[in-house]
Amino acid sequence: MKNLLSLVFVCLISLAVSGQTCYWQQHVKYDMDVVLNEKNHQLSGEQVIDYTNNSPDTINEVFYHLYFNAFQPGSMMDVRSRTIEDPDPRVNDRIAHLDETEIGFQKVLSLFVDGKPAKYQTLGTILQVLLPKPILPGKTAQLKMEFLSQVPVQIRRSGRDNKEGISYSMTQWYPKLAEYDKHGWHPNPYVGREFYGIWGDFDVSITANKNLVIGGTGSLKAKTENKNNTTTWHFEAENVHDFAWAGDFDYIHDTKEGPNGLKIHFYYENEEDLIENWTWVQDKTVELFKIMNSTFGPYPYKSYSILQGGDGGMEYPQATLITGERSKNSLLGVIVHEVIHSWYQMILGTNESLYPWMDEGFTTFASGIVMDQLLERKTFNPHTRSIGGYVRLVESGKQEPLSTHADFFHTNFAYGVSSYSKGSIFLWQLNYMLGDEVFFPAMRSYYNQWKFKHPTDKDFIRVMEKKSGVNLDWYLESWVYTNNTIDYGVKNVEKQTGGSLITLEKVGEMAMPIDVKITLNSGKELFYHISNYHLFSGKGVKRKFMHPEAQILNSIDQSLNPWPWTHPEYQFTVKHNPEDIKIIEIDPFQGTADVDRSNNIYTKKPGVAFKGN
Incomplete structure (x- = not known):
């Protein structure tokens, strides 16, 4: 009762200080000792978990993820891959053809739970455990397990002997306790999508062939040579929600000093055609951390490992696995994306299954900015590829709302474009609406407020509202929870006393603030901003952009009245006759993902009257 009262007291203090609802999260401490037998690729292990119930609920059962069970013929991942319209080519029907070895x-x-045997059952990739004694609020239970695993051949993320010859890509490799939050348990069967884990500490000892070089999450605390030609690698990691490692007999191990005492580790094959690229990318990686620290918030850990392995690129706490046989720019691009996941998922630990766009999308957005700086492109909008991908998805008719659970997208195409591209556009449009001077400090506030927690989409949008002073719930609701699209057009230009009456139309279902650029025959350019009625910010947000290309937006006359979303048309007047107007363009900087830009530009043609499309 005392612990529960303390929890309630902390929640009340939190409410008084922040105005938020009471937030809590569970905590784990993993102590694992495993032995790898590379002859049969099996892993025997002992695992002790101290599980602290910080919730106000009594816990009567717990769930574990047993990810390796997905790599068996007839598993949910196998059947899903063979029945989905567009299977991942890395998986396809390969699981169905695996033999026992x-x-x-x-x-x-x-x-055992607190020394007493527990009843349990395995259902595919999920272990359900009935506790011999409930875990009360504020109490800690110790779960002690012995397990035996077989590492599958490399198919998806985890595995042995990948296509580049890396011996072991050890991700999703241990029985992992599922997360319990305010929505209850999340024992999602593994079908190849996303992950969600409990914040905690890891103490991991891996005993393997003495010639196997190992790197991974956390810091190496000790490396002990044993008498039986094995080596024990002892790693520790604090305040993370997963642990990954990789091992190979031919790894080169380089290190670089990063900002704030960070040590960056690079593990890659000792092959002549790889060494040049993997050496070149190291200084770029240091710059990557510097840019991310200043733009989105400081990386809090003291180590990070980039390991050649896996089946593409996949992020984990303080580590990523990347296939290494790439061109320089490809290698850099994948490293940038996976490292940035350290911010969006590894520090801001969203439930990826429910919010894959807050993980992949936010990372894609930041990747565009970082790559633009690393390669000195200096473009105002480095997100045009994301916009193009999203438009193609809309045109395909396969779009699904961003709120769709990651496992339940009907196609891999829709999942990929939605999570990466549409999720990235979510931030780009918000950036464009608010301007750099509001948006980026707000992003850092979100990071500082929610790091080492499990933020939701609503948590994010509330931070942005508080920092911008405008209402943004409409934006979240329209962009994330519907398939509504943005499509504006120039409908008509009419002569009137003292100038022209311009009529715009809203063809798409979603309303957005928009900019309009008018180019006169003289070459003079006029800019107008039409605010979204939903913002409740008067005549609009006074935006400030840093990029020279967008400086003109800092001085736009924002006196035009807001456009109510219910109105299909909007009219405003300019003090120039139609014959003096050469071009009218909606959204000239592509600040919105307008799905049909053919009606955005209206050009006067010689000898033709200037009237609507």
């Missing part, structure tokens, strides 16, 4: 498995040999 190639499959993956995780077998629980024993499980």
Whole structure:
């Protein structure tokens, strides 16, 4: 009762200080000791978890993820890959053809809770455990397990002997306790999508062949040579929600000093055609951390490992696995994307299954900015590829709302473009609406307020509202929870006393603030801003952009009245006759993902009257 009262007191203090609802999250401490037998690719292990119930609920059961069980013929991942319209080519039907020596498995040999045996059952990739004694609010229970795993051949993320010859890509490799939050348990079967984990500390000892070089999450605390030609690698990681590692017999291990005492580790194959690119990218990686620290918030850990391995690029706390046989720019691009996941998922630990766009999309947005600086492109809008991909998805008719659970998208195409591109555009449009001087400090505030927690989409939008002073719930609701599209057009230009009456039309279902550029025959350019009625910010937001190309937006006359979303048309007047107007363009900087830009530009043609399309 005392612990529960303390929890309530903390929540009340939190409410008084921040005005937020009471926030809590569970905590774990993993202590794992595993032995790898590379002859049969099996891993035997002991795992002790101290699980602290910080919720106000009594816990009567717990769930574990047993990810390796997905790599068996007939598994949910196997069937899903063979029945979805556009399977991932890395998976396709490969799982269905694995033999007993190639499959993956995780077998629980024993499980005790506070010294008492627990009842449990394995359902595919999920272990359900009935606790011999409930875990009360504020209490900690110790879960002790013995397990045996077989590392599958490399197919998706985890595995052995990938296509580049890396011996072990050890991700999703241990029985991992599922997360319990205010929405309850999240024991999602593994079908190849996203992850969600409990914040905690890891103490991991890996014993393997003495010639295997190992790197991964956290810091190496000790490396012990054993008498039986094995080595034990002892790693520790604090305040993370997963642990990954990789091992190979031919790894080169380089290090670079990063900002704020960070040590960056690079593990890659000792092959002549790889060494040049992997050496070149190291200084760029240091710059990457510097840019991210100043733009989005400081990286809080003291180590990061980039390991050649896996099946593409996949992020984990303080580490990423990347296939390494790439061109320089490809290698840099993948490293940039995966490292930035350290901010969006590894520090801001959203539930990726529910909010994959807050993970992949936010990372894609930041990647565009960082790559633009690293390659000195100096473009105002480095997100045009994301916009183009999103428009193609809309045109395909396969778009699904961003609020769709990651596992339940009907196509990989829709999942990929939605999570990466549409998620990135979510931030770009917000950046364009608010301007750099508001948007980027607000992003850093979001980072500082929610790091090492599990923020939701509503948590994010509230931070942006508080920092901008405008209403933004309409934006979240329209862009994330619907398939509504943005499409504006110039409909008509009419002569009237003292100038011209310009009529714009809203063809798409979603309303947005827009800019209008008018170019006169003389070459003079006029800019107008039409605010969104939903913002409740008077005549609009006074934006400030840093990029020279967008300086003109800092001085736009923002006196035009807002455009109510219910109105299909909007009219305003200019003090120039139609014959003096050469071009009218809506959204000249592509600040919105307008799905049909053919009606955005109206050009006067010689000898033709200037009237609407």
